[in-house]
Amino acid sequence: MTEQELIARARGAALKAYAPYSGFSVGCAIESVDGEIVTGANLENACYRLGLCAEQSALTTAQHAFGLDKVKRIAVAGGDGSGDALAGAAPVTPCGGCRQAILEAAHLAGRDIVILAASGDGEAVERLTIEAILPHGFGPKNLEDGA
Structure with missing residues (x-):
C-alpha cells in the first residue's frame, strides 16, 4: 500500500468521527507488517475528558486484528469533517497520550514506527x-x- 493510499484510509476514517463539540474530526489508519489495514476515528463525549x-x-x-507487535506504520489526518470530504490544510500529529500508546507498540514490535501526519485535504504530509x-x-x- 502506498503512503497516499494509507492517508486516504485515515481521511476516510475521519469522516466517520463523532466530533459534535470540537468540530475537529480525526481519522487513523494502521498498516501491519503483513499489509493488513485497520482504522479508527475520534469519538467525543459531552463529558469531554x-x-x-x-x-x-x-x-x-x-x-x-493482528497484535500491536505487528504495527508497521500509521497515518493520521484531521480537520473539518462536516462535509462530504475532509478539509484542512495543516498536518495533524498524535497528541501526547497517543504518542505514548504508539511507543508501546514500537517497543513490542522492536522497531521504530513511521507516522504519516497528514492535513485534512491530504495535500500536506509530514513523515x-x-x-x-x-x-x-x-x-x-x-x-x-524491574523484574
Whole structure:
C-alpha cells in the first residue's frame, strides 16, 4: 500500500468521527507488517475528558486484528469533517497520550514506527517516527530492569 493510499484510509476514517463539540474530526489508519489495514476515528463525549482519540481507537482495533507487535506504520489526518470530504490544510500529529500508546507498540514490535501526519485535504504530509516525536519515551523496554 502506498503512503497516499494509507492517508486516504485515515481521511476516510475521519469522516466517520463523532466530533459534535470540537468540530475537529480525526481519522487513523494502521498498516501491519503483513499489509493488513485497520482504522479508527475520534469519538467525543459531552463529558469531554471521556473522549477517545482516533489513534487509540485504531490501536485497539489493531491489537484485536493482528497484535500491536505487528504495527508497521500509521497515518493520521484531521480537520473539518462536516462535509462530504475532509478539509484542512495543516498536518495533524498524535497528541501526547497517543504518542505514548504508539511507543508501546514500537517497543513490542522492536522497531521504530513511521507516522504519516497528514492535513485534512491530504495535500500536506509530514513523515515522522515515534522515536523522533517522543524522544526518551518510557515504555515496556524500560521495565525490563524491574523484574
